Amino acid sequence: MKDIAKKANTMYLLEKYNMKATKKFGQNFLIDLNVVQKIVDCTSIDQQTCVIEIGPGIGALTEQLSYRAGHVVSYEIDIRLKDVLNESLQECTNVEVIFQDFLTVDLKQVVHHYKQHYSKVCIVANLPYYITSDILEHIIISQADIDSIHVMVQKEVALKLTDASYHSPLTFMIEGIGQASLDMTISKNVFSPAPRVDSAILSIMMEKTYNPLLTKILKQAFTQKRKTIYNNLKGLFLENTEKILNECGIDLKTRPEQLTIEDYQKLTHYL
Known part of the structure; x- marks a missing residue:
């Protein structure tokens, strides 16, 4: 299916497979193709890039990433989405979906494998709000040879993590590995169901070796x-x-x- 992020296409897939967003996994589906394409624009990925995606959902962002990247490997925890993704991404031959909790992934080993074939490895994700910090920490302490991280998080969280006057263990961890920036804000109205708050794209350029x-x-x-x-x-x-x-x-x-x-x-x- 082309242009999964169009509202009509998203609703078709959700209805066909009787899928409903669950609070358990913090699911909110993007229904604005223009916004999804702008997210990909923030990443500067190309055919020499392998993208590791966390939580593809029904594949709206995955599809657009596949058009730019050499390869996309997506980790999804919700096995209910297997049939949906088989249909929505069937034309994306450079996408690999792995049904596994990302927090259990040996990221250093995975990145090492893909670095043998691609010059860059980036992480791109629409993160569940409730587990944002855990995922960012997991990535940072993995010591994986990642070039950059581009994740959608709560706008308030992105503002804190890019505020030089705000300090927490996570802000210091980010400082210890690179530099964070808020690249774009995203209205809550481009999701189904709509969350209570707006979102933002947080980018972290990985410039240093992290000391665990x-x-x-x-x-x-x-x-x-x-x-x-x-x-x-x-x-x-x-x-x-x-x-x-x-x-x-x-x-x-x-x-x-x-x-x-x-x-x-x-x-x-x-x-």
Whole structure:
């Protein structure tokens, strides 16, 4: 089927297979072809790119990605969509759909495999809102040789993750691997069913090698945001906490969100 994202085509497929979006998987189906094409424009993918897609749904974004990319591998957790995708993507010969929870995928191994055939590997996805942070963390800590990430998330989340004054474990993780940008906003009215909030495309250019120890430091540092960095890190560094913070030039009374990515990178050396 061509142009799956057209409202009439989406409704046809959903009705034919008696499909309804489920809250369990955070499903909202895109019904605006123009918006889907603009999302693909944000990615700068080409025939030398392998795209890893998370949650293809009924294939609206998958189809448009297949026209630009050399290969698309889509991970879908909802096995109810098997028959739908077999029909909707039957003409997309460069698409491979794998029914597996993306959070269980050995991403480093998968990317290594596709890097032998394609010069770039990018992740593109319309992420379920409830699991956005888990998926981004899974990608970052995998240490997979990914070139870029382009994901649709809640607009509010995208604004926070690209706000230089907002700090959380995830913003520091992103800073530790590359640079994030908000590329476009998307109205809630181009989905069926319509979510309660607008969305945005968040892009992360993967420019550095990630140190997984950074995640361990960040999780511990933000255990209780209102406590000082000293109190939070005592659970990790024990009696050496004061000495380590002093050696890193970090004030013991500083709050975790007041530190810089450089401070946290210094702390990783002590693990």
